[in-house]
Amino acid sequence: MIVGERKSFEEIRSSLSGYRKILLVGCGTCVKVCFAGGDKEVAVLASQLNIVNNRAAKKTSITELTVERQCENEFVDEVGRAFKGHDAIMSMACGAGVQMLAARFPKTPVLPAVNTTFLGLLDRQGVFLENCQGCGDCVLGRFGGVCPVSRCSKSLFNGPCGGSSSGKCEINPDVPCAWQDIYDRLKAIGQLDTLRETEPPKNWKTARHGGPRKLLREDNIL
């Protein structure tokens, strides 16, 4: 899932300065799960903005709307039906959703309320961990299911680096050493010998380094 965090209230308030009728749009998928931009977070932000605007006697109105996913046109149609009369849209979705709305409403300012941070998993309730960077060439099968790109601070393919200490990373002692985890996993599945093979330099062309990516599924295009 995509993980994000709501921007500071001050940054949000500053970016909305001057707009009178704001459509605040949440997303019911990834950002809802990580408590950044779902329906509840939309309600909370709207309430905060109303409190501040009421105090300042500003006649600013906030319309709240949450759609299933902001990254799909089918769901963004609902925003289109609610949009009339608003002079700005604030999106609480990830960057993909914000850009979808901006493309759909090219003559209206579309502002982000969330900082999109990483792809990750829910380790336990309230704890989200980064474990994928979308490199486009998954090598998890060679490393016991532990990703050296996202989980190793240095993205080493022939680790460890020598800085690993008691299973923790030298860059951040709160971060488990990915190569310790890789070793433990490969040992558990009887594949430690694979570590004797030297991994060649990774071709990063399939990752973001090769420019913005596109997936075409012709079998789904009419």
Added chain:
Amino acid sequence: MAKTPKMTAICCHNALYGHFERDVKLRAGAPGVHTVEVPCSGRIEPIHLLKAFENGAEGVVVIACPPERCGTIEGSARLEKRIARTQALMAEVGIDPGRLVLIQADKPAAKNFKKIMDDAARAMEQLALTHVA
């Protein structure tokens, strides 16, 4: 003389009347206090508390069971976290976090309800009132 704040109370039914109370004759309430009862304090979310302030409350008191006595096991513990979260949200919009108070009642609070609210209101009179125009 300081003005008495407009108060809202959001209360767990069990914290007010005790567990397994079915024949409740005494209802919690006090003059001028907007009182809301919920089946468990775990039902209370930050938006409920913020909305009270947005709608003009100058102080909010939440009455809940202590976590070790919560009838739904986790409800009261979750409420504690949400109170802290809401106080952070209040601070973001310039409302003194002291205007949101959690009372964890060891015994049914309905009989002491007025005193609880009066004590909370008195404490809040000293706080700056910043969110009301």
